[in-house]
Amino acid sequence: MSGCGECKACPPKDKTKIKDAEYTIALAGNANVGKSATFNQLTGVDQIIGNWPGKTVERAEGLLQYKGHRIRVIDLPGIYSFSTYSMEELVSRDYIALEHPDAVVNVIDASALERNLFFTIQLMELAPPIMVAVNQIDLAEKKGITVDVEKLAELLGVPVIPTVAIKGKGIPALTDAILDLAQRRPKPPVLRYGKEIEERIEKLVPPLEQLNISYPVRFIAIKLIERDPAMVAIVKEQAPGIVETAERLAAEIEAIHGESVCVVMSAERYQVADRIAAEVITVRARQDGLPKKSLTDRLDQVALHPLLGYLAVFLVIGGLLVWTFVIGARISDVIQSFLSQIEPYEPVITGPVAGILWNGAFSGFIAGVTLVIPFVLPFYLILAIIEDSGYLTRISVMLDRGMHKIGLHGKAVIPLILGYGCNVPACFSCRIMESPKQKLLAAFLVTLIPCTARTVVILGLVGKFVSIWWALALYAFDIVLIIILGRIAFKVVPGESVGLIMEMPDYHVPSASVVVKQTWARTKSLIWFVFPAYIVGSAAIQAFYAVGLLNPVNNILAPVTVFWLGLPVVVGITLIFGIVRKELTILTLAVLFGSTSFAAFLSPVQLIVIALVSMLYIPCISVILVLASEFGWKQALAISVTEIVLAIGVGGIAFRLLSLVI
Amino acid sequence: MAQEQVEEYLETIYDITLQDTSAKTTAIAKCMKVSPASVTEALQNLADKGLVTYEPYRGACLTGEGKKIAETIKRRHRLLEVFLADVLHINRAKVHDEACRMEHTISEDTENALCRMLNAPAHCPHGSPIAPCAKGVGSCSECDAITGSAISLPEELRAATIVPITDLGPDDKGKIAFIRGDCRVVQRLSDLGLTLGTTVSVTRRAPLNGPVEVFVRRTKLAIDHAIAENIFVDASRAALS
Numbered sequence: 001m002s003g004c005g006e007c008k009a010c011p012p013k014d015k016t017k018i019k020d021a022e023y024t025i026a027l028a029g030n031a032n033v034g035k036s037a038t039f040n041q042l043t044g045v046d047q048i049i050g051n052w053p054g055k056t057v058e059r060a061e062g063l064l065q066y067k068g069h070r071i072r073v074i075d076l077p078g079i080y081s082f083s084t085y086s087m088e089e090l091v092s093r094d095y096i097a098l099e100h101p102d103a104v105v106n107v108i109d110a111s112a113l114e115r116n117l118f119f120t121i122q123l124m125e126l127a128p129p130i131m132v133a134v135n136q137i138d139l140a141e142k143k144g145i146t147v148d149v150e151k152l153a154e155l156l157g158v159p160v161i162p163t164v165a166i167k168g169k170g171i172p173a174l175t176d177a178i179l180d181l182a183q184r185r186p187k188p189p190v191l192r193y194g195k196e197i198e199e200r201i202e203k204l205v206p207p208l209e210q211l212n213i214s215y216p217v218r219f220i221a222i223k224l225i226e227r228d229p230a231m232v233a234i235v236k237e238q239a240p241g242i243v244e245t246a247e248r249l250a251a252e253i254e255a256i257h258g259e260s261v262c263v264v265m266s267a268e269r270y271q272v273a274d275r276i277a278a279e280v281i282t283v284r285a286r287q288d289g290l291p292k293k294s295l296t297d298r299l300d301q302v303a304l305h306p307l308l309g310y311l312a313v314f315l316v317i318g319g320l321l322v323w324t325f326v327i328g329a330r331i332s333d334v335i336q337s338f339l340s341q342i343e344p345y346e347p348v349i350t351g352p353v354a355g356i357l358w359n360g361a362f363s364g365f366i367a368g369v370t371l372v373i374p375f376v377l378p379f380y381l382i383l384a385i386i387e388d389s390g391y392l393t394r395i396s397v398m399l400d401r402g403m404h405k406i407g408l409h410g411k412a413v414i415p416l417i418l419g420y421g422c423n424v425p426a427c428f429s430c431r432i433m434e435s436p437k438q439k440l441l442a443a444f445l446v447t448l449i450p451c452t453a454r455t456v457v458i459l460g461l462v463g464k465f466v467s468i469w470w471a472l473a474l475y476a477f478d479i480v481l482i483i484i485l486g487r488i489a490f491k492v493v494p495g496e497s498v499g500l501i502m503e504m505p506d507y508h509v510p511s512a513s514v515v516v517k518q519t520w521a522r523t524k525s526l527i528w529f530v531f532p533a534y535i536v537g538s539a540a541i542q543a544f545y546a547v548g549l550l551n552p553v554n555n556i557l558a559p560v561t562v563f564w565l566g567l568p569v570v571v572g573i574t575l576i577f578g579i580v581r582k583e584l585t586i587l588t589l590a591v592l593f594g595s596t597s598f599a600a601f602l603s604p605v606q607l608i609v610i611a612l613v614s615m616l617y618i619p620c621i622s623v624i625l626v627l628a629s630e631f632g633w634k635q636a637l638a639i640s641v642t643e644i645v646l647a648i649g650v651g652g653i654a655f656r657l658l659s660l661v662i
Numbered sequence: 663m664a665q666e667q668v669e670e671y672l673e674t675i676y677d678i679t680l681q682d683t684s685a686k687t688t689a690i691a692k693c694m695k696v697s698p699a700s701v702t703e704a705l706q707n708l709a710d711k712g713l714v715t716y717e718p719y720r721g722a723c724l725t726g727e728g729k730k731i732a733e734t735i736k737r738r739h740r741l742l743e744v745f746l747a748d749v750l751h752i753n754r755a756k757v758h759d760e761a762c763r764m765e766h767t768i769s770e771d772t773e774n775a776l777c778r779m780l781n782a783p784a785h786c787p788h789g790s791p792i793a794p795c796a797k798g799v800g801s802c803s804e805c806d807a808i809t810g811s812a813i814s815l816p817e818e819l820r821a822a823t824i825v826p827i828t829d830l831g832p833d834d835k836g837k838i839a840f841i842r843g844d845c846r847v848v849q850r851l852s853d854l855g856l857t858l859g860t861t862v863s864v865t866r867r868a869p870l871n872g873p874v875e876v877f878v879r880r881t882k883l884a885i886d887h888a889i890a891e892n893i894f895v896d897a898s899r900a901a902l903s
Contacts, residue, residue: 081853114879115855258753260845266852306869397884401872409886410873499886500873501850
């Protein structure tokens with residue numbers, strides 16, 4: 001048997017792929033079963049995280065070296081079934097069916113065997129060489145659940161290995177089994193459903209065998225009966241008659257059960273899963289008779305309490321932000337003073353062109369370093385810890401009701417919180433929302449969240465020279481604005497909103513490798529998007545300066561900046577620069593005034609108005625690029641224009657109102 | 663205007679005015695899936711019959727007589743739903759539409775007989791209350807005495823107590839009877855283990871009608887309140903034993 005590495009048929013491999021691997025295997029399974037931990041155990045540090053080609057679905061792959069073999073490991077997205085046509089599900093099933101990995105390892109949670117086996121059964125429909133890793137057997141034991149692994153292997157007809165991935169237990173046995181499976185590539189046995197279903201599958205198999213479709217025949221037959229849109233389209237091209245037959249058979253099944261055929265099939269699979277689970281699980285009855293409250297139950301009494309729960313959310317998110325900015329500011333100062341010894345990074349506006357450009361590029365690089373390392377990295381690290389512990393799902397539940405008002409649901413708290421770090425990964429993470437409308441709404445609101453760069457501006461102008469309370473008031477105002485705009489966008493943007501359906505995993509001690517990987521996955525997008533934009537943009541701005549566009553631009557913007565917003569005319573150019581990097585507004589002001597004592601040049605009202613406008617007026621270039629890549633240019637421009645108009649409108653009103661107060 | 667149509671309009675206005683002071687033309691049109699123009703015409707017609715008071719742009723309200731008809735139809739509708747679901751075992755997701763068509767054709771006698779046979783149920787299968795009859799009797803046994811016959815079903819036929827999962831108490835369990843709603847949502851729920859006949863319990867409810875935490879097949883799921891309201895379970899002891 002040969003692996004992908006030896007085959008010469010494929011075009012030259014993608015740069016992001018691991019080369020010369022002898023075998024390729026895929027990890028599949030539900031979310032929250034320890035699939036990432038298993039992946040990390042198998043592959044160590046050799047990981048590449050990217051996207052599936054042409055899809056906005058994350059793809060992780062790594063290299064497993066074992067007994068002289070090089071094995072490429074693909075981590076498929078964590079999903080529960082192949083039936084709701086989400087992008088993750090399509091990517092996973094197409095990968096298994098069309099790319100023919102040498103082995104599929106299905107990681108399942110020993111504590112929730114029924115639901116996990118439901119997915120195993122669907123994987124087996126795709127008929128790859130497959131095995132099962134029963135993970136978290138230690139946690140199951142604690143709950144009094146024992147899984148008879150040998151029996152499970154016998155009933156499923158595939159190898160089964162017990163593991164505790166987070167502690168590395170069972171990993172050597174798993175690796176041996178993977179290698180053996182990849183070398184032998186056996187077909188898994190077929191698990192049969194009810195008679196009325198099997199009879200109808202049988203009717204479709206012979207005609208389907210005549211066709212030339214890369215998916216396994218039994219799988220196509222089942223999917224046709226389920227009216228799977230993608231499969232129907234594929235078969236229709238070659239044999240519309242079979243699709244009609246399948247439709248008739250589906251209607252017959254619906255007549256028998258009185259339920260939609262998809263629901264019938266789910267029930268059939270669960271019946272098989274329940275039967276197998278019942279045979280392999282032994283549940284120990286508690287000796288004292290009374291069910292003991294688990295740690296998760298006890299923590300949830302606080303985390304989901306109607307009053308304490310909200311307090312906890314406020315403390316955790318607030319604490320995270322405050323901690324990040326207090327600690328971050330210190331680290332940032334240290335890095336800045338260290339780097340400034342190597343090279344001056346204050347914007348330079350005179351001298352030879354090459355020097356000006358170099359200075360711009362270098363200061364862009366510094367800006368990236370002094371934002372990412374002290375602020376964004378610690379923020380995301382701690383957020384990943386909170387996420388992996390299981391608490392983030394509780395925040396989602398507590399805030400679900402509020403999110404409904406703006407057309408989103410609880411899961412949207414993840415992108416929104418990420419936004420306080422950097423809007424770029426936050427926009428990427430909007431993928432977790434189910435409907436296209438909710439993805440777009442979430443991304444729009446994310447761009448209104450003050451990221452670290454904007455926080456630098458708000459704290460540097462308002463927090464330092466007006467008062468910290470005014471700075472906090474800006475944050476509060478921003479949240480109010482998000483709610484109002486969210487409400488409007490919810491009404492205006494067409495499309496459907498889907499309600500929350502989310503698994504509530506037990507709390508557990510976060511795994512270092514999973515946390516680091518998650519942090520890296522998010523921070524990485526900063527390096528691809530933010531650093532280049534910072535460097536190129538900053539150099540361009542310096543050039544802009546050098547050719548003397550400063551005054552003309554300021555004069556063009558004067559009607560807005562001077563008359564409407566009540567700001568000095570020089571602020572115009574800083575707002576243009578801020579499009580590249582939001583914190584450039586404050587840096588450029590310092591250069592223009594030749595001082596960082598802004599209070600000497602600007603009134604408190606002006607300071608607040610500048611911070612307010614900088615907070616809202618446009619996503620930075622990096623974010624506009626991400627929006628364009630995720631939603632298209634039309635959407636990206638629409639969001640940008642909306643926010644420019646909004647910021648100017650709000651800024652002008654704020655100027656007039658604040659002048660009365662302060 | 664056909665009698666059936668009149669009754670449908672009165673029912674819709676009744677439903678809307680439970681939440682609003684008056685039923686706007688656009689709201690009625692949306693509910694009944696007809697054009698606002700035909701609603702306006704129908705409302706004029708109903709006003710002429712003295713069943714509603716109607717002011718253009720303000721909307722319509724039921725008159726005393728209109729309200730009486732609407733309440734009768736509602737009662738018949740819900741009684742029929744109980745009958746179809748519990749006695750005939752028609753798929754619960756379908757009983758609403760079925761009852762919608764039948765409610766206009768049955769007589770008062772049939773309505774009363776149904777009520778007696780079903781032992782004056784308090785709720786329809788979807789949990790909406792069934793108003794008591796307008797016969798002016800003190801109790802159901804009095805009603806039996808007057809009509810001279812007690813129709814009753816064997817206990818096991820009426821044992822089912824179907825309630826939305828959101829009505830379950832903290833330690834109550836129920837077996838999933840049916841799930842209503844968007845096909846994809848139903849699919850997602852059944853993929854996560856909420857298939858028909860599965861025993862579930864509600865472990866926690868977030869405040870302010872927030873998500874409901876449901877325990878099913880050894881896992882906990884947080885489900886949007888509006889979605890959970892459409893998951894109906896049989897919470898009777900017979901179903902769980």
